Amino acid sequence: MSGSTLGWTTESRGGARIVAPAGRVDEATATEFTERLREAAAAGGGTLVLDLAGIAYMSSRGLRALTLAQRKGSEAGTTIVLARPNPTMREILAISRYDMVFKVAETIEDALA
């Protein structure tokens, strides 16, 4: 679980921003994930879709980064929506109860709706 880096792509669609990290969010990549996500949340406002399709899994470091980004986002008027979690991520969101504090959408379209 070390030595890995995260992929990161950003796109705009329908007035919203979509960020798509790729890889595993664990101790090795959590700092990078946190910084990039906080930056994205602080810039702009409106809806920020975090496309989880490329995320294999996320430890508590990644989940807590979501909360830090959400705090940053609420100052800037940004709402973070999680989209397309794989079955592992869906389970982790349920076990951590993060599915009760974030909107989780099956598709990007649902996230933008």
Place this chain on the structure above:
Amino acid sequence: MLVRFWGTRGSLPVAAKANAVRNKIAAALVAASGRTFADEGAAREFLESELDFAAAHTYGGATSCVEVDVGQGPFIVCDMGSGLRELGLDSLRRCTQEGHAREWHFFLSHLHWDHIMGFPFFVPAFVPGSKIVIHSGHADAEEALRRQQEEISFPVPFDYLRAEIEFRTLEPGREYEIGAVTVSLIEQHHSHSSYGFRFRDAAGKVAIYSTDSEHKIDRMEGEADVVAFFADADLVVCDTMYSLADSVSMKEDWGHSSNIVAVDLCHEARARRLALFHHEPTYSDADIARMHHETIRYEELTRGAVALEVLCAYDGLCVEV
């Protein structure tokens, strides 16, 4: 090394009520589905083998008290929650029946009520010839214990206790040889601070007691210290009172941790076993069992090279380390 759990509940003692017991018996009878049992032993065998833990047992409701038994030297006891009353009686039985020395060494995580409330009911403290040493990272441990026995709170004053009682303040970052164990401590984030303890026995087995410890969301870099403290432990007893979402939102700054963070810290530290501990007092047995199953699942989903066994502490559990 044996680790015995005398109290595992957080914040406030609780007890299973009449309807909880009735509902468990009713469900067990339905599960037995008309079977007959020759005697109670056969019925117990059925409960053990065919029903899950929460259906046939209870996690108990005494507050924090955990014994580390290394087979020699004085009794080693973490915290003085309401579970201490029973430990007091059982340890006196061991003194009488097994010739154990009448010496108790306590290690206090902190001085909140749920972690000291058992001491006024600790019978060995009333017995002349008992020796009690109370170790704490807090310099005000004596004040806390004396205060809870002032007349306004309790009928028997601290000075009435007949045991020889000594207080020792320990410092983080040092190693202490106490009885038959080597002990070190770490300061944790909690109201008025708390301390985690690391115990190593002569055989090199390591048990960690880390309760009432919040891992702050804006200080994740500081967790390297905790990981180093837990390193290669054979058993980590960890505060897992809240869900992660609760611990970073509504219950932020309430001073507690989650099952998810506990697994991550143990994974990073390459610990072998985790015992979920300091259970939320509003949780039913079914709620705690669900949390246990979910934690096992999270561990599987995020496991690296080394598997971590996830136990769920209950009053009466004894773990061989």
